[in-house]
Amino acid sequence: MESVKTHYRTCNLCEAMCGLEIKYQDKNIISIKGDKNDPLSNGHICPKATALQDLYEDPDRLKTPIKRTENGWISISWEEAYDEVTSNIRRIQKENGVNSIGSYRGNPTVHNTGLTLFAGSFLQSIGSNQVYTATSVDQLPHHFASLMMFGHYLLFPIPDIDRTDFMLIIGGNPAVSNGSIMTSPDFSKRLKSIKKQGGKVVVIDPRFTETSKIANTHHYIKPGTDALLLLALLNVIFEENLTSERRIRDISNGWKTISEHVKQYPPESISEIIGINSDEIKNLAREFATSKTAVCYGRFGVSTQEFGGICQWLINVLNTVTGNLDSEGGAMFTKPAIDVVGMSKVKGKKGSFNTYQSRVHQYPEFSGEFPVATLADEIVSPGADQIKAMVIIAGNPVLSTPNGKRLEKAFESLEYMVAIDIYLNETTKFANIILPTTTGLETPLYDMVFHQFAIRNTAKYSEVLFNKTEEQKHDWEILKELTSRLSGIENPANLEQTLDYMLQFSSYQEPKLSVSELKKHPHGIDFGALKSQLPERLFTSDKKIELAPKVLVEDLKRLQNKIKLWQKNESSEFPFYVIGRRHLRSNNSWMHNSKRLVKGRERCTMLVNPKDAEKLQLKKLQIVSVTSSVGTIKIPIEITSEIMQGVLSIPHGWGHHRKGTKIKVAENHAGVSLNDLTDANKIDALTGNADFSGTKVKIEG
Ligand SMILES: Nc1nc2c(c(=O)[nH]1)N[C@H]1C(S)=C(S)[C@@H](COP(=O)(O)OP(=O)(O)OC[C@H]3O[C@@H](n4cnc5c(=O)[nH]c(N)nc54)[C@H](O)[C@@H]3O)O[C@H]1N2
Numbered sequence: 001m002e003s004v005k006t007h008y009r010t011c012n013l014c015e016a017m018c019g020l021e022i023k024y025q026d027k028n029i030i031s032i033k034g035d036k037n038d039p040l041s042n043g044h045i046c047p048k049a050t051a052l053q054d055l056y057e058d059p060d061r062l063k064t065p066i067k068r069t070e071n072g073w074i075s076i077s078w079e080e081a082y083d084e085v086t087s088n089i090r091r092i093q094k095e096n097g098v099n100s101i102g103s104y105r106g107n108p109t110v111h112n113t114g115l116t117l118f119a120g121s122f123l124q125s126i127g128s129n130q131v132y133t134a135t136s137v138d139q140l141p142h143h144f145a146s147l148m149m150f151g152h153y154l155l156f157p158i159p160d161i162d163r164t165d166f167m168l169i170i171g172g173n174p175a176v177s178n179g180s181i182m183t184s185p186d187f188s189k190r191l192k193s194i195k196k197q198g199g200k201v202v203v204i205d206p207r208f209t210e211t212s213k214i215a216n217t218h219h220y221i222k223p224g225t226d227a228l229l230l231l232a233l234l235n236v237i238f239e240e241n242l243t244s245e246r247r248i249r250d251i252s253n254g255w256k257t258i259s260e261h262v263k264q265y266p267p268e269s270i271s272e273i274i275g276i277n278s279d280e281i282k283n284l285a286r287e288f289a290t291s292k293t294a295v296c297y298g299r300f301g302v303s304t305q306e307f308g309g310i311c312q313w314l315i316n317v318l319n320t321v322t323g324n325l326d327s328e329g330g331a332m333f334t335k336p337a338i339d340v341v342g343m344s345k346v347k348g349k350k351g352s353f354n355t356y357q358s359r360v361h362q363y364p365e366f367s368g369e370f371p372v373a374t375l376a377d378e379i380v381s382p383g384a385d386q387i388k389a390m391v392i393i394a395g396n397p398v399l400s401t402p403n404g405k406r407l408e409k410a411f412e413s414l415e416y417m418v419a420i421d422i423y424l425n426e427t428t429k430f431a432n433i434i435l436p437t438t439t440g441l442e443t444p445l446y447d448m449v450f451h452q453f454a455i456r457n458t459a460k461y462s463e464v465l466f467n468k469t470e471e472q473k474h475d476w477e478i479l480k481e482l483t484s485r486l487s488g489i490e491n492p493a494n495l496e497q498t499l500d501y502m503l504q505f506s507s508y509q510e511p512k513l514s515v516s517e518l519k520k521h522p523h524g525i526d527f528g529a530l531k532s533q534l535p536e537r538l539f540t541s542d543k544k545i546e547l548a549p550k551v552l553v554e555d556l557k558r559l560q561n562k563i564k565l566w567q568k569n570e571s572s573e574f575p576f577y578v579i580g581r582r583h584l585r586s587n588n589s590w591m592h593n594s595k596r597l598v599k600g601r602e603r604c605t606m607l608v609n610p611k612d613a614e615k616l617q618l619k620k621l622q623i624v625s626v627t628s629s630v631g632t633i634k635i636p637i638e639i640t641s642e643i644m645q646g647v648l649s650i651p652h653g654w655g656h657h658r659k660g661t662k663i664k665v666a667e668n669h670a671g672v673s674l675n676d677l678t679d680a681n682k683i684d685a686l687t688g689n690a691d692f693s694g695t696k697v698k699i700e701g
């Protein structure tokens with residue numbers, strides 16, 4: 001037996017990029033702890049990190065390609081699998097056109113270096129415009145606002161949380177999610193330290209969340225109405241002349257337009273709709289604008305709503321006009337070692353909008369993809385360019401996209417599907433072939449995406465801990481092989497060589513970066529706090545921030561029409577709003593096969609406010625039927641004043657009872673899928689993002 005060894009790496013499970021210290025002996029893990037010397041996470045981890053061991057040891061994980069036959073799944077060789085996949089893709093394209101192959105890439109794509117580096121050329125080798133990802137059930141409105149205002153869809157302002165005096169959090173619960181589009185490990189500690197230093201934290205959320213518990217103040221808000229709150233905050237700031245910062249004003253367009261538009265939204269006019277008192281709105285605006293530094297951060301809850309695009313735009317405007325964009329303690333731009341955004345000055349895409357439209361609903365394209373809410377339509381509606389086959393990479397859209405049940409039916413009707421995934425689950429069970437990959441501890445990691453969104457500039461490369469077996473393949477190896485077979489063009493570079501190529505363009509020269517240099521720094525290298533970078537960092541043609549982009553200003557008309565509907569307040573067959581909820585020991589849909597993560601009391605429950613429970617005579621843990629315009633689920637309830645009246649909360653990513661999967665632990669903790677209720681026709685009409693917060697339901701006891 002070998003001696004006990006220590007391995008350092010970054011956890012790839014969520015956006016926080018926590019450094020891990022892993023003790024192991026041979027192929028056995030002894031402990032997974034936080035790496036105190038990681039310059040970003042300083043020793044923090046969450047309960048999910050230890051599940052990396054479960055993932056590594058999971059007997060349900062697929063290791064060799066499997067193929068669906070009339071007699072069930074059989075193992076096949078990689079050679080046979082590659083042959084089948086490429087010949088089917090070519091055949092279907094020959095018979096039905098190049099766009100007959102759809103693709104969907106899920107969330108782990110961005111946590112996997114191989115997938116981020118090799119998926120682009122793979123999709124090019126297919127050449128179809130039927131491209132879908134989890135972006136349009138998540139952060140698409142952020143990209144939209146960035147493209148329109150800063151000229152690049154990946155140029156996100158990140159809260160400078162360690163130096164701020166005031167943080168306004170709208171529709172995010174980083175105390176549980178560990179932060180999103182804000183890589184900030186140990187978020188809770190950072191939030192507490194804002195308070196400790198005399199600063200203030202305010203949360204706006206229909207639920208009194210774990211983050212709200214740490215904050216100074218929490219306001220309930222009626223789901224989907226945040227755009228009005230933001231307009232009212234800006235109204236007060238402009239009316240009371242609380243705007244500031246010549247520097248930013250000098251490098252922005254549209255200051256006057258925005259000030260004119262917000263005049264229409266005094267707090268009194270919208271207070272009743274959103275459910276926050278007008279004096280409280282005024283105080284919040286004043287406190288925010290007069291705080292020495294302040295940052296408004298809005299995440300998933302204000303992205304996945306009917307006016308998600310407007311929300312993300314106005315959040316940027318709020319930070320900008322109060323002098324908090326690109327300045328310490330505000331919202332700042334990062335400068336990562338592999339500067340994907342910066343590199344696109346020379347080569348690469350800055351993003352695009354509406355350059356072509358989807359076939360069935362004419363939804364606008366965004367940066368080369370369509371809203372996934374329309375994927376089922378594109379599969380089931382006959383005609384030229386109908387999707388006949390799907391390539392699914394690291395995604396579980398049956399559980400994660402609106403109206404999952406309808407998507408299941410659509411998948412059933414496909415001529416062919418290939419999935420690149422580690423499990424036989426609710427989505428991959430529809431595949432003809434599953435190509436399994438290494439994951440977690442078996443993979444090298446340089447976080448291409450989340451270094452871009454981090455609250456400090458750092459760089460870290462994690463080596464493989466356990467070498468893969470001979471039969472296993474890395475994601476990038478599979479994509480590279482398929483790409484070369486489909487395109488006939490061989491990519492000579494492997495993963496490390498590709499990273500090396502990119503690292504040579506780093507603006508950090510001390511030390512000179514390469515994979516081998518990064519390997520000498522297993523805890524990572526710290527390049528320090530974020531720095532001001534405007535106007536150089538902007539991608540707009542005149543190097544100015546666009547505060548009033550035309551498409552967004554025009555979208556205010558849609559909001560005006562909605563205000564009339566809200567004001568009417570008509571009674572509805574579906575009186576409740578249902579929103580989501582994340583849990584520290586969950587990760588979207590795919591980590592419920594880890595015993596230690598699912599143990600304990602049932603987590604797939606619906607939160608109901610005591611007043612609503614009383615009205616409907618519901619009892620604790622009673623199983624109720626919840627029905628929306630698209631479906632019904634049965635779920636136990638928890639009665640709690642944590643959730644506001646008229647709103648219900650159900651976590652997403654459950655519903656593992658579906659037949660034909662091979663995820664035993666998850667099947668025994670099945671729960672039900674929130675997305676059997678969400679409606680694929682409900683989207684933010686501007687950006688195409690799913691509108692989850694607008695899901696309306698009724699309850700029957
Ligand atoms: N109603 C509602 N719906 C939601 C949300 C919500 O809050 N409410 N959240 C949304 C959000 S933010 C997101 S990001 C999406 C997520 O949506 P998806 O990305 O579609 O779903 P995941 O649950 O992340 O599933 C990831 C899949 O990748 C596989 N996988 C894991 N690691 C690897 C790997 O290393 N390689 C490969 N090839 N495969 C791997 C897993 O087995 C699983 O099948 O869900 C969205 N859907």
Ligand SMILES: Nc1nc2c(c(=O)[nH]1)N[C@H]1C(S)=C(S)[C@@H](COP(=O)(O)OP(=O)(O)OC[C@H]3O[C@@H](n4cnc5c(=O)[nH]c(N)nc54)[C@H](O)[C@@H]3O)O[C@H]1N2
Binds near residue numbers: 581582
């Ligand atoms: N433990 C854990 N961590 C995760 C994940 C996970 O599944 N589990 N998923 C990861 C992923 S993919 C993502 S994208 C991030 C997401 O990270 P966050 O954005 O922090 O996501 P949520 O926890 O869903 O927080 C959204 C909040 O918005 C609130 N909300 C819902 N509707 C509205 C509304 O209309 N208005 C307002 N103001 N608030 C609203 C909800 O109550 C919720 O508290 O988390 C990541 N981290």
Ligand code: SF4
Binds near residue numbers: 046047
């Ligand atoms: S917070 Fe995220 S990155 Fe950190 S240990 Fe947990 S899952 Fe991993």
Ligand SMILES: [Mo]
Binds near residue numbers: 107
């Ligand atoms: Mo996400």
